[in-house]
Amino acid sequence: MLMRVNPTRMELTRLKKQLVTARRGHKLLKDKQDELIKKFIDMVKKNKELREEVDRELESAFKSFTMARSQMPQEVLEESLMIPAARASISVSKANIMSVNVPKIEISSEESGNIYSYGFAQTSGELDSAIGILAGVLPKMLRLSEIEKACQLMADEIEKTRRRVNALEYVMIPSLEETIKYITMKLDENERGNITRLMKIKEMVMNG
Amino acid sequence: MSTYKIGVVGDRDTVLAFKSLGVDIFPAMDAKEAGQIVARLAKQNYAVIFLTEQLAKDMKERLDYYRNSMLPAITLIPSNKGSLGIGIQEVKKSVEKAIGVDILFEREGEE
Numbered sequence: 001m002l003m004r005v006n007p008t009r010m011e012l013t014r015l016k017k018q019l020v021t022a023r024r025g026h027k028l029l030k031d032k033q034d035e036l037i038k039k040f041i042d043m044v045k046k047n048k049e050l051r052e053e054v055d056r057e058l059e060s061a062f063k064s065f066t067m068a069r070s071q072m073p074q075e076v077l078e079e080s081l082m083i084p085a086a087r088a089s090i091s092v093s094k095a096n097i098m099s100v101n102v103p104k105i106e107i108s109s110e111e112s113g114n115i116y117s118y119g120f121a122q123t124s125g126e127l128d129s130a131i132g133i134l135a136g137v138l139p140k141m142l143r144l145s146e147i148e149k150a151c152q153l154m155a156d157e158i159e160k161t162r163r164r165v166n167a168l169e170y171v172m173i174p175s176l177e178e179t180i181k182y183i184t185m186k187l188d189e190n191e192r193g194n195i196t197r198l199m200k201i202k203e204m205v206m207n208g
Numbered sequence: 209m210s211t212y213k214i215g216v217v218g219d220r221d222t223v224l225a226f227k228s229l230g231v232d233i234f235p236a237m238d239a240k241e242a243g244q245i246v247a248r249l250a251k252q253n254y255a256v257i258f259l260t261e262q263l264a265k266d267m268k269e270r271l272d273y274y275r276n277s278m279l280p281a282i283t284l285i286p287s288n289k290g291s292l293g294i295g296i297q298e299v300k301k302s303v304e305k306a307i308g309v310d311i312l313f314e315r316e317g318e319e
Binding site (some may be wrong): 055058088094130145146149152 | 211212229258276278281282283286288290306
């Protein structure tokens, strides 16, 4: 697509500079995109594995929990779980992967050494195993949400970068090249016109 | 670096199991209620929200809204009725968005 510009030398210099910048930007963005995709693929593979693992373990935890519920009266069960043995809290910091800000989640729970919040007298063994599995899977779940979030954010960034790369490659750079060509031709044409005019005038002066 | 909390949103039976781990649980009956809870938690100090797939399947819009912000990270978990496969579907969606084709899962389909 041709830009609407005046075919002047000044404009030509300006466009040429712009073309150099656009090409460099394109190269940089392309490199960024490649690297992002490389990192993303590593990350998303981990994400998939972890997701499957967490799904599986949670399922078995819930199975035990359902068993426990069927063996114990509802009130006793709720009473047993009423007061948590530990308080899980997390600290979040930012990590930077190729200029994408991703959260980094760390658990900072106050360990009490005992994950069971109840005495064992009135509860069933199934409940113990359910709680045991859950306590083990929680760090994995947090790691999963960290990775999953990072993947989502990176996917978004990759999409944005790709759009920019394509805009430069297929719109900006071709249109700059075309416009530069147009101005060069126009200037050459003017030059030729000028020469012919000069020759004509010279002829008239000689003959006159 | 600051301290955040963890929230679990889901049906009553599912979230009850998490209670003893010291995370905050929020029972929700349906997707509408869960949506309100998630919106409230997002404004508060919750960095990670676990949401059951059963509820998540009817609140895609709200989840997409949080998808591209750094916090909170909303992670789907299966409920006690089993996994619906939405969690893994979301991973797939990210791959397709980033690369255009699904490179992680196609191999399994061929086999």
